[in-house]
Amino acid sequence: DAGVIQSPRHEVTEMGQEVTLRCKPISGHNSLFWYRQTMMRGLELLIYFNNNVPIDDSGMPEDRFSAKMPNASFSTLKIQPSEPRDSAVYFCASSPGTERYEQYFGPGTRLTVT
Amino acid sequence: SQQGEEDPQALSIQEGENATMNCSYKTSINNLQWYRQNSGRGLVHLILIRSNEREKHSGRLRVTLDTSKKSSSLLITASRAADTASYFCATFRYNAGNMLTFGGGTRLMVKP
Numbered sequence: 001d002a003g004v005i006q007s008p009r010h011e012v013t014e015m016g017q018e019v020t021l022r023c024k025p026i027s028g029h030n031s032l033f034w035y036r037q038t039m040m041r042g043l044e045l046l047i048y049f050n051n052n053v054p055i056d057d058s059g060m061p062e063d064r065f066s067a068k069m070p071n072a073s074f075s076t077l078k079i080q081p082s083e084p085r086d087s088a089v090y091f092c093a094s095s096p097g098t099e100r101y102e103q104y105f106g107p108g109t110r111l112t113v114t
Numbered sequence: 115s116q117q118g119e120e121d122p123q124a125l126s127i128q129e130g131e132n133a134t135m136n137c138s139y140k141t142s143i144n145n146l147q148w149y150r151q152n153s154g155r156g157l158v159h160l161i162l163i164r165s166n167e168r169e170k171h172s173g174r175l176r177v178t179l180d181t182s183k184k185s186s187s188l189l190i191t192a193s194r195a196a197d198t199a200s201y202f203c204a205t206f207r208y209n210a211g212n213m214l215t216f217g218g219g220t221r222l223m224v225k226p
Contacts, residue, residue, distance in 0.1 A: 004156075031212045042218050043157075043202070048211070055211055091156055101206050102147055103214060105156030 004106035006092050012112045018080040021109045024073055025094030033103060034067055034077050035091040043091075049075065050097065082113045120203060120220040128225050133190040135220040137203030138183075144208050146179055148188050151200045151219070160201075161188075195226045 005024040013019055025032050033048040047057040049069045057067070064083070069075040079086055089110050093103040121136045137146070145164045149157040163170045163179045163186065170177045176189040190197055200221050204214040 033213065043216050045213060045216075048213055050212055056213065093156075095212060097212055100145070100162055101212055101214065102159045102162055103157075103204075104159065107156050108154075 004092055004094055004104055006090075006106035006109050008109060009107060010110045010112075012114065013082055014114055015083055016081045017113075018078065019082045019086075019111060019113075021077040021090050021092075021111070023075045023077070023092030023106060025075070025092070026096075026104055027073065028096065029094035029104070030072070030097040031095040031101075032069060032075050033093040033095070034075070035093065036088045037091060037108075038088045046077070079111075082111075084113045087111055087113050120201070120217045122220060123218065124221045124223075126223045126225065127193055129193060129195055131193055131224075133193050133197070133222055133224070135188045135201050135222070137186045137188070137217055139186075139203075139205050139215075139217075140184065141205075142207065143181075143205045145206045146177075146186050147204045147206065147214065148175075148177060148186075149202045149204060149216075151202065153199070157202060190222075193222075193224045195224050198222060198224045 007022045030051050034046040037043045046059045047067045052069045067077045089108045091105050091108045093105045095103045119138050145162050147162045148160045151157045161172045161177050163177050174191045179186045200219040202216050202219045204216045206214050
């Protein structure tokens, strides 16, 4: 298996622009998680899905952030409009959702908003 | 708020020495997991210990869990320069959904 796939790996955009991050989870995993990591705030859970349904989005910082999972093999995290404080590394992770509940992380998308 | 808190925040040792990292948490758990993150990479699952287990081994890794003290430790024996990374503990509770709650991590540097 290729593991969790994220794209793009790097994104540089100007303030006010829309940013879309993409994630393909490991096949057969039924849970998907979006995290944000910065030096100041560490690793933060933004939102997670079980069987394509959003379960907890309490970590989404503002209405500018939205996430979708239209099917079991694809999810997007969108920021519109982007702001410099959104600069961070965004990780997607998936989990088989068995009794162990370990998570498998993608390589991340490094977002820079100027 | 973070469930797990790692201690120390940073650790620097010489190659060949043992490295011990600690994690404390606040509520009851079903399992505790340790992850490693190399610079610029995603987190990688290392080892999982269930709440009814006290010690677990995997290669040079040894994890202990004390549920009465709500704490865990990760020991890396005979460290190597390649062990340089950040290490995170994460707790799992069934009634908290399928999510993990991560701590702030310990940055380990192993000097050759």
